Amino acid sequence: MPRIRLLLPALALAGSTALAEAPPAKVATCQACHGVAGVSIAPDIPNLAGQKATYLARQLEAFKAGTRKNDLMAAMAAQLSPDDIKALSAYWSSLPPAPADATAMAPHAATVSAMTLPKDFPQAFVEYQRDQDETNKTLTLRYANKLAVDAARAGKPLPEGSVLLTVNYTPQVGTDGRWTPGAVKNYVGMETRAGWGEAIPPLLRNGNWNYGVWSADGTPRLALQQPRCLACHQPKSADSYVFTLAALKGAGR
Ligand code: HEC
Ligand code: HEC
Structure with missing residues (x-):
């Protein structure tokens, strides 16, 4: 614990x-x-x-x-x-x-997250999805660690130790109009580890997942938001609480 x-x-x-x-x-x-x-x-x-x-x-x-x-x-x-x-x-x-x-x-236990910005990002991570948001001028890249990717590819639930990190970037627009990642705007993540869900009340609990938000310089920005992350991801329990599981299954293919 x-x-x-x-x-x-x-x-x-x-x-x-x-x-x-x-x-x-x-x-x-x-x-x-x-x-x-x-x-x-x-x-x-x-x-x-x-x-x-x-x-x-x-x-x-x-x-x-x-x-x-x-x-x-x-x-x-x-x-x-x-x-x-x-x-x-x-x-x-x-x-x-x-x-x-x-x-x-x-303070409520559901607002407390044990997740820290992963130290082995980006080396130990695989990009599995990209989204281009023209309105907010944001390029979003979704990454997962190898443990999560391997489990998803094998059609297995994501095991403890899985880490998903969404990174929002300011886009660099090439002469051909293509977007590539520029400066980081912020990081949004979820990670599951043994015991991390124990203090979270049952209706909100996402197995052992905890959540995190960080600014570009790595300062934690989750504040009291974790109950919202948990509530909105909760209905995806059959997909290891992950909305983009289908994309993760196809990572690197
Ligand atoms: C993750 C955060 C969250 C949790 C947990 C939560 N609520 Fe809510 N609740 C909200 C939000 C946000 C609204 C406002 C919804 C809206 O804008 O329509 C709300 C609105 C309500 C309302 C409507 C109140 C009104 O004045 O119209 C009721 C009733 C309510 N919640 C009951 C509950 C009960 C009972 C529980 C526990 C089983 C609960 N809520 C758990 C976030 C939460
Ligand atoms: C209102 C619902 C909602 C809330 C609240 C929410 N999410 Fe999500 N989240 C989504 C959806 C939907 C996706 C799929 C990608 C997309 O549409 O942006 C997603 C995707 C993600 C992903 C990529 C992995 C996945 O599940 O697909 C992470 C990481 C994530 N959210 C973290 C968070 C964190 C951290 C918070 C709280 C600060 C949070 N989410 C709050 C709905 C929500």
């Missing part, structure tokens, strides 16, 4: 002791984004504390049915039974609404 996890405070503190209702098991997952007490610090994530239970239940049903669209909540609601929806709506509704000055969200 990576040492950093031991420094995290326990997460079992949701709600006040005065509550008759024990938090439903799946609440730990919601807390990764909506805050431990149902008060979120992200501008695009609503508070759940004190909201009307019927309203919360209808929203969860709508995310599940796809009539309300949001990639993150679709992935979460897909894993909720009607009983979960009832219990979670009642629980969040029972918490005191946000005080006007609520800003702090306790």
Whole structure:
């Protein structure tokens, strides 16, 4: 177990002791984004504390049915039974609404990543896909380490030790109009290692994958984003949580 996890405070503190209702098991997952007490610090994530239970239940049903669209909540609601929806709506509704000055969200285990920018990049990596984004003037190259490429080619799940790195570049445009990689804009990665998923609550867990984002000079930029990476990649569980698995299977062919 990576040492950093031991420094995290326990997460079992949701709600006040005065509550008759024990938090439903799946609440730990919601807390990764909506805050431990149902008060979120992200501008695009609503508070759940004190909201009307019927309203919360209808929203969860709508995310599940796809009539309300949001990639993150679709992935979460897909894993909720009607009983979960009832219990979670009642629980969040029972918490005191946000005080006007609520800003702090306790650190959540799902926001902590053990991944570092791979030291053996680019030597130990294989490019398996390129995307040219004219609107954002970005050339994206997707790389994987040999372990991941070999497993994908063999049609096997990606084993622990697999590392995928997406690198966004400013393009250099040749006289023929062709794009080649110029300066790095940023790095976006995912890596799986034994034990790395242990602290992540079940609905968000991507096996043992952790995620990372770095600026061009290697400074970590993931901040509190990892629950979003996990939520959006979660529905790809049958593909080792990788969207571009088909391209990876064909790497170097
Ligand atoms: C990965 C982050 C993430 C996780 C984990 C997450 N949510 Fe959300 N949730 C969001 C975002 C983002 C929105 C806003 C969606 C939108 O813009 O439509 C949202 C919206 C909602 C809403 C609608 C609220 C409203 O005011 O309309 C409900 C209800 C909700 N979430 C419940 C839950 C529950 C219950 C869980 C745990 C099982 C959960 N969420 C886990 C990110 C998350
Ligand atoms: C809204 C959904 C969504 C979120 C949130 C998201 N991803 Fe992805 N990710 C994708 C999709 C879709 C692809 C496939 C390539 C593409 O379309 O850009 C992808 C591709 C990737 C890849 C290349 C391997 C693969 O799965 O194909 C990496 C690495 C990656 N994402 C890392 C991250 C990290 C790190 C975060 C969080 C900071 C993140 N992703 C958040 C949807 C998402």
